[in-house]
Amino acid sequence: MPGRACLATIGGSRRKCGEGIGGAGCPGDGRWWGGSAKMAEEAGSGRGREQRGGEETAERGPGAAYHMFVLMEDVLEKLKLLSYEEEALRRHNMRPLSRHYFALPTNPGEQFFMFCTLAAWLITKSGHPFEQPQEYDDPNAIISKILSELRSFGRPVDFPPSKLKAGYGEQACYVLDCLAEEALKYTGFSWKRPIYPTEELEEEEITEDDAELTLNKLEEEVVDMSDSTKQEEILESTTDAAEWNLEVERVLPQLKVTVRTDNKDWRIHVDQMHQHKDGIESALKETRGYLDKLHNEISRTLEKINSREKYINNQLEHLVQEYRSAQALLSEAREKYQEGSGGVTERIKVLSEITEVLERVKQEMEEKGSSMTDGAPLVKIKQALTKLKQETIQMDIRIGVMEHTLLQSKLKEKSNMTRDMHATMIPETTVSG
Numbered sequence: 001m002p003g004r005a006c007l008a009t010i011g012g013s014r015r016k017c018g019e020g021i022g023g024a025g026c027p028g029d030g031r032w033w034g035g036s037a038k039m040a041e042e043a044g045s046g047r048g049r050e051q052r053g054g055e056e057t058a059e060r061g062p063g064a065a066y067h068m069f070v071l072m073e074d075v076l077e078k079l080k081l082l083s084y085e086e087e088a089l090r091r092h093n094m095r096p097l098s099r100h101y102f103a104l105p106t107n108p109g110e111q112f113f114m115f116c117t118l119a120a121w122l123i124t125k126s127g128h129p130f131e132q133p134q135e136y137d138d139p140n141a142i143i144s145k146i147l148s149e150l151r152s153f154g155r156p157v158d159f160p161p162s163k164l165k166a167g168y169g170e171q172a173c174y175v176l177d178c179l180a181e182e183a184l185k186y187t188g189f190s191w192k193r194p195i196y197p198t199e200e201l202e203e204e205e206i207t208e209d210d211a212e213l214t215l216n217k218l219e220e221e222v223v224d225m226s227d228s229t230k231q232e233e234i235l236e237s238t239t240d241a242a243e244w245n246l247e248v249e250r251v252l253p254q255l256k257v258t259v260r261t262d263n264k265d266w267r268i269h270v271d272q273m274h275q276h277k278d279g280i281e282s283a284l285k286e287t288r289g290y291l292d293k294l295h296n297e298i299s300r301t302l303e304k305i306n307s308r309e310k311y312i313n314n315q316l317e318h319l320v321q322e323y324r325s326a327q328a329l330l331s332e333a334r335e336k337y338q339e340g341s342g343g344v345t346e347r348i349k350v351l352s353e354i355t356e357v358l359e360r361v362k363q364e365m366e367e368k369g370s371s372m373t374d375g376a377p378l379v380k381i382k383q384a385l386t387k388l389k390q391e392t393i394q395m396d397i398r399i400g401v402m403e404h405t406l407l408q409s410k411l412k413e414k415s416n417m418t419r420d421m422h423a424t425m426i427p428e429t430t431v432s433g
Contacts, residue, residue: 068170071177072103078180079118081189088121102172111167112139115176119146122179126186128152138352139165144345150175153182158334161341 076097085096094114102111116133123130128149133142143161151157155178163171313320371377 068103068173069100071170071173072101073099075173075176075180078177078184082125082180082183082187084118084121088118092117102168102176105166105168108166112165115164115167115172116142118176119179122176122183123149125183126179138349140345141349144342146175150178153178
């Protein structure tokens, strides 16, 4: 209650009961959102439902168990696009969500409150006014309202509403993802193609080796020598042959010419293409036989599969028809269940109101019963009677005094009248005599 000094962690901040976020009470109290302890018990006791959910996951595929984590990350990105931190979290003094907040169970009461708060905010953001859930609202009624709003957007709901009571799981992520998409559509948000930065290719730097001679340098040196040497001096040689051979042997290492290959030359590419072509042709000769054999085996296997499939379809045709009829009955039963669940929520709301009135009457009866067993009112009545008797005696005395005073005044008045009568009669007798 608002007067207790109970503390609970809500949205990452500790606050007293009665000071909950958005008017909500303490999550440690059993009545908050139908009782966080109750919801934790329901979430913890549903191991059979988790086993059934595991079977459904196995039917959908091995990656279905991780689908809720991917869906939760999508929800978080869409909430960031809608600026939920500034518009929703700061208003209620809550911390931002983690990447796997609604995918893993942490605190059912807190997660259910966060789920209802974000769902109400997203519905309002989508153009449908929705009241913020309060402390004493029925969780079933809140879930029913959220699902009805989701159906009004044209989104399918093929799971029971009790899946959302825990405040986490694939169903909670699905509801928030659909509502976030509707809010993005209503705000006019549109996805654009990504713009990739253009990367400039770095030019390869060719370093020249001074120790090696290239053809260009050799040609330049020959041209310089031809310019400096005169034509007349080489007509007749005066050089000794032995000395010339020695000089040739001495400078022979320096006359070595190396031609550097350029990888960007098209001739190199053509040679490589011819080499690869020859290699492909030689490898294709060996693999063509294996590929033909594999093709024939696959064709025969496909023919067997087609014939087996036709046989199975013929044998199971009546079972398929029964399955389709069962699916139709299941859809009808789901519709009836949804209609019945709506009536149940209304009756539950009426029942909660009646229970509140009954508790109020019980409290008044207890107060009246405690006052009846208490002896203080009887003592007060006795004291009042004693005081009333005393006041009655005093009033009797005052009445007696007043009667005596009135009698005295009457007697005095009567004596005065008698005296006056005697006084008037005496002179008349004197006059007549």
